[in-house]
Amino acid sequence: xxxxxxxxxxxxxxxxxxxxxxxxxxxxxxxxxxxxxxxxxxxxxxxxxxxxxxxxxxxxxxxxxxxxxxxxxxxxxxxxxxxxxxxxxxxxxxxxxxxxxxxxxxxxxxxxxxxxxxxxxxxxxxxxxxxxxxxxxxxxxxxxxxxxxxxxxxxxxxxxxxxxxxxxxxxxxxxxxxxxxxxx
Numbered sequence: 001x002x003x004x005x006x007x008x009x010x011x012x013x014x015x016x017x018x019x020x021x022x023x024x025x026x027x028x029x030x031x032x033x034x035x036x037x038x039x040x041x042x043x044x045x046x047x048x049x050x051x052x053x054x055x056x057x058x059x060x061x062x063x064x065x066x067x068x069x070x071x072x073x074x075x076x077x078x079x080x081x082x083x084x085x086x087x088x089x090x091x092x093x094x095x096x097x098x099x100x101x102x103x104x105x106x107x108x109x110x111x112x113x114x115x116x117x118x119x120x121x122x123x124x125x126x127x128x129x130x131x132x133x134x135x136x137x138x139x140x141x142x143x144x145x146x147x148x149x150x151x152x153x154x155x156x157x158x159x160x161x162x163x164x165x166x167x168x169x170x171x172x173x174x175x176x177x178x179x180x181x182x183x184x
């Protein structure tokens with residue numbers, strides 16, 4: 001193998017490793033410095049033989065975004081994103097005393113937040129049966145045989161970036177019960 005090929009392969013490997021390390025550092029900074037936010041779950045609990053035990057996550061806040069964007073009548077995903085000012089890439093949520101997020105509005109701007117409001121970056125997913133909104137993750141995997149613990153999960157706990165270029169990025173930490181405590 002020539003030295004040029006060896007240098008090209010080495011450079012590519014360094015770029016790939018750099019990309020992975022950057023993503024790890026980015027997610028760790030959100031987990032360490034992010035604001036804790038609870039989002040109310042809408043019950044959905046499918047099983048997958050190939051993937052193991054998991055819970056598909058759907059959020060009440062996501063349903064409100066879906067109704068707000070009128071996606072039920074949309075023929076295509078592009079129809080969901082309109083120019084009428086009603087959709088955006090962020091959801092503004094008001095946090096109550098328990099850090100549970102409640103829908104306020106959709107926006108494209110990271111400015112103009114009021115006290116106890118936070119930006120949540122959302123994405124639109126599609127399964128065989130439905131379109132849905134998710135925040136960072138649309139499923140939660142758990143150890144086989146422990147599904148009963150999570151059957152009564154009421155909230156998804158997220159760490160949300162509140163500053164910098166990652167503002168609004170949500171990382172799922174775990175699921176919480178009615179008492180708003182992390183299920184372990």
